[in-house]
Amino acid sequence: MSVRIGIIGPGGIGRAHIARISDRLARGRVVAVTDIDPAHAQRVAEPIGAAVYPDDAALIDADDVDAVMVTSFGPAHEGSVVRAIEAGKPVFCEKPLAPTAAECLRIMDAEQRGGRRLVQVGFMRRYDAGYREIKATLERGELGAALIVHNRHHNPHSPQTYLEGMSITDTAIHEIDVMRFLLGEEIVSARVDKPKRTTSAFAHLSDPLMLVLRTASDVLIDVEIFVNNTYGYDIKCEVVGERGLIALSDQNATVRTSPTGRGNRIAADYNERFEAAFETELQEWIDSVQAGEIVGPTSWDGYAAAVVCDAGVRSLRAHGSQEFTVDLIEKPAFYA
């Protein structure tokens, strides 16, 4: 039997997920849609034969909805996720789990009260073949301990609606999570260094930025964030270990030679670069729902990322390059 999925707030990423589930993945089916704009919900639901519900509560409570996917606007996440938890239904929530630590904590409280894991957060980098190879290599001990990690997260252009803190809360949040995943420990401080600004960004935005993180065991992490590089979606991750390096490749399938030289293309956007990761993420979620045991990124992961983002944003707004401590609550045994 397929897992019957209800989707709440299908914007760009939600519709991409629907297309994946409908066309390319196994054992899942989108049967229900809701949106604050009912006409939009109708347009999304019709081609896939899904039912339209007036609001998230109605969708969550529908008998034929086995699992819920939340892809709405961040501030709306808490309400839908908590409701799904209370209904005892597995819920996949796109990142961020919620914009503030307080909201994340309330989700965690609800989930712990329910007594079993129901929430998975949409941190898809964990499903990329490259990050997984890096993690496996670290775990085999080939490089000794990880000491430093360099990351790059570039976009060619950002719109005027892309505001200051989003470099961290919207963009670098992916690296914040995947660093916790790769290294298996918490981030304890964050600092932002501001380089010279590009002239290609809107005037309100300090771009590029260097976000510098430190883990509990003192691994030093930097994330070069540049959302107006003009040339492409450029993702890098390089781990400096005691005995060698391992880095993501560009993962291109071909090499071209032309008058401009010999090399590979740069991806245009995250869908091109991470399509395989998105598919693996959703397939593993569907299968875990079917198996009755959620195994992906947890509410705790969503909460920890939110607290690191908070510290980063405080540093971004502070004068100079101040380091801010990441104050996590003690990790509940529930999430161990």
Next chain:
Amino acid sequence: MSVRIGIIGPGGIGRAHIARISDRLARGRVVAVTDIDPAHAQRVAEPIGAAVYPDDAALIDADDVDAVMVTSFGPAHEGSVVRAIEAGKPVFCEKPLAPTAAECLRIMDAEQRGGRRLVQVGFMRRYDAGYREIKATLERGELGAALIVHNRHHNPHSPQTYLEGMSITDTAIHEIDVMRFLLGEEIVSARVDKPKRTTSAFAHLSDPLMLVLRTASDVLIDVEIFVNNTYGYDIKCEVVGERGLIALSDQNATVRTSPTGRGNRIAADYNERFEAAFETELQEWIDSVQAGEIVGPTSWDGYAAAVVCDAGVRSLRAHGSQEFTVDLIEKPAFYA
């Protein structure tokens, strides 16, 4: 509804296909198994809950078998494929379609008599992201006309049972097909050049070989075949066009630095290198069965590859580097 698949002769590749269909692909299910060794069929069928049939005829005729997959020994292909055609059921046949041109022609005759395409041959290279990018680039005209294509097909080791002609009929047959696919035209001649032999192969085998092909429009193709290179499964394809080159990359997800240098791993075998291609191949086949219209490599493609292999093997056995003509029948309109 899932496509219910019966599999005939599940050896190594057959079992790999079953695992793909069962675990990672959508809309397909293996419901029936047969093998010349009934105990083997039983062992394969049991974990997936499939029925065991005494022979290919019984499996093909079973009511709940929607489509047939033939992964038996090459000389057994013709019988099973023709039987499936006569039963009006779609049949996926691993390469080679059949070991001789005569057998392939009988399959084509049966299929044409039936009046609709039912056969797909397992030429999985066509589903690799790299070859597809090369084809798309050629079709967009970015490089002008293709003039020369260089291929490499290496295996680290070959067993004693790997006999002389298999360098062409078992190994280079992949390149023979994918060259026809990339260039959209037939191969008209084949020649084998024998370099100095490696000392790592069994004495009966001339290894490596250079297979040189020519297409109808005079594109010159070489295939470096080396099945005892000792270092890995190494696949290359580089097209020299009028205005530039395009080549397969090694498609690794990471780059490593260690005392032995900086670079990427070489794949261990074809499953590692082409896993994604196998999955795309099978998913597209399942979907085409469901859609009622087979669109993958045809019986004609299987036949054409067999005739090119024949010419290559004749050259391999001839003295010196003789070029042999590829004598295809006129292409039936049915396969246009």
Next chain:
Amino acid sequence: MSVRIGIIGPGGIGRAHIARISDRLARGRVVAVTDIDPAHAQRVAEPIGAAVYPDDAALIDADDVDAVMVTSFGPAHEGSVVRAIEAGKPVFCEKPLAPTAAECLRIMDAEQRGGRRLVQVGFMRRYDAGYREIKATLERGELGAALIVHNRHHNPHSPQTYLEGMSITDTAIHEIDVMRFLLGEEIVSARVDKPKRTTSAFAHLSDPLMLVLRTASDVLIDVEIFVNNTYGYDIKCEVVGERGLIALSDQNATVRTSPTGRGNRIAADYNERFEAAFETELQEWIDSVQAGEIVGPTSWDGYAAAVVCDAGVRSLRAHGSQEFTVDLIEKPAFYA
């Protein structure tokens, strides 16, 4: 006529320079040697037919010495360089010009009193083909303004005599100079971030380190210093510009494929990686001596590097990641 060169303190790098001048370069000849160990001076002088002098003063004053090369221990540099200046002879001084800013200032004073440029400091990175291509690319404006620069300076092992501050004064000093060269502006602050330590270094050494610099126009520079990476001499420089990146390649002449993968070797040491740069550096110096106009890195460059090193060492010794200001004197018009 060849330039007749006297060398003061020929240790490892001094003897390498003698071999370059004698065997591979044009228009120069080493005619005089002195060392605090006269027997060592004798051993170095004999095979090249050079005269031995009892001390630096005698060598500098010798009639047949046209130009002086100082490759002695850093604390001895000031005396020899000032003496050469007072004798009116061009002097090539290996880096550092002198260990402290005060010494460098006294050298500058002497040179300015003399009224013409006589000193060149041995910052050989400026002569590497890769850095020169980066500089030319930046100057052509292809990338827009430089915003961030990432550097890597790794050695496989460091001896027990390699002490804490040397990561900056001995190792990163090359990057400090070449950043000033590439960007054409001064560095105004330095900070050291300490990652988790490797277990491969002697216990007294914090290794690796991240040195973070900022230029007058706010270009952010990082230098990853790791002198016990166990795998090789690994040098990187990558400039992030407003419209693209440019980075040093590994500059290997070949690519190898073996069971460990496909890639290039890592250089064993700085002589292997920078031999061509050393030769260009010395040839250009010899030719500038002959032309009567010294054009390489100046005393000011030596002084500026020393002051940046001071700030870096202060940060290294401070608690946490404190940023220290680089306090340069106003640049004398003489060095404009």
Next chain:
Amino acid sequence: MSVRIGIIGPGGIGRAHIARISDRLARGRVVAVTDIDPAHAQRVAEPIGAAVYPDDAALIDADDVDAVMVTSFGPAHEGSVVRAIEAGKPVFCEKPLAPTAAECLRIMDAEQRGGRRLVQVGFMRRYDAGYREIKATLERGELGAALIVHNRHHNPHSPQTYLEGMSITDTAIHEIDVMRFLLGEEIVSARVDKPKRTTSAFAHLSDPLMLVLRTASDVLIDVEIFVNNTYGYDIKCEVVGERGLIALSDQNATVRTSPTGRGNRIAADYNERFEAAFETELQEWIDSVQAGEIVGPTSWDGYAAAVVCDAGVRSLRAHGSQEFTVDLIEKPAFYA
């Protein structure tokens, strides 16, 4: 003392050699020039203060000419080289040694009569760091025996004066020589395969070509010749050994990232790609002249290349892809 060099027929490559000797190399000086156009000789000689001679004989006989460099038109080589031999003066002759085997044999006869090696042929590939690494790797036995070698020799454009056979006698002659150098054995046959023609070449030229060579021990060599590839000067050499591969890299100093992708430039021409090889070649020649023992490529190398070219041109002009035997005389002990 510098080696005093007289140059005969300074066209493009001759003037490039003069610039190298004058500006960048040690221990050599061009003191004499002659040319069939005396005004041209005058223009070349003046800036370097060299004397002008009315003809090759007068230049060769001049007392202050220690060694001769022949860079004239190929058909003029024999006369000048033999004259230099008879005068007992070392002579560097640009490739080809002479256009026909008969001329090369007469040069060898003259040299053997003289009783000592005086001739070096300008096969500069042997001095490239990449080919030298390949040779050293083969000689260390790391890859086992060489079995196959793939070469690429591309130019972006060729002029209308570039005629049919020149793809071999002018272009591939470099690979013919460097293959003999790398493998340490003679080439015994040559064959030309003609691919589809580019539309970018003049109509009289078959371009690209594949030249296929075989050595005495059966190493199979191919050379992809394409003199109108439109994109750049592209040189490749890849040796397939029993246990791995080694290939020339592009030898670029930097990697760039821009909207067209990430990669390296292709060299514009042979001066850019092989400048270092030219300098090493000439420096080693000058030093060998000074040492009194010529050690570079010999008259025999020039002769052997000419005979291979003959076989290649015969195959190019024959119908189909015929293999022609390379008929060398027995190698005189003098050249052992």
